[in-house]
Amino acid sequence: MRVLDVGSGAGDVALLVAELVGPTGQVVGVDTNAQILEVARSRVQAAGWTNIVFSAGEIGTAALDGLFDAVVRRFVLPFVGNRVEVLQTCIARLRPGGLVFFRSTMCRLSIGRCQRVHFWISGAAG
């Protein structure tokens, strides 16, 4: 499974998603801040993952190959201008039937909701 992490920052979400998709999956992080991506790359290397890559750029214009099974985004939406446009851009990166999962509030997800996302990503859901 390929997952796109938009506004990946220092790589927290990419590292979590890598645990979910496993070594046969791939996580691609994109962020406008090239410096924070250097931090993310160091953390990924220290953690031993070889299937997480990062690309510097704005989600609308970043050079990304292929489509994704899921687009995730945590704590980014409040920082973007046209949210509808950004959402449409993310959906355009998805394969048919793919999943968009945004988390933008500081509240915690319920265990049940986290489990549903985990089941979906791991292929356990129908």
Ligand SMILES: C[S@@+](CC[C@H](N)C(=O)[O-])C[C@H]1O[C@@H](n2cnc3c(N)ncnc32)[C@H](O)[C@@H]1O
């Ligand atoms: C609050 S940080 C969240 C980082 C990460 N998602 C997390 O949860 O730890 C927001 C990040 O979004 C990035 N960002 C903001 N607008 C963006 C855009 N249009 N395209 C890509 N990255 C963006 C910022 O550079 C920043 O690293």
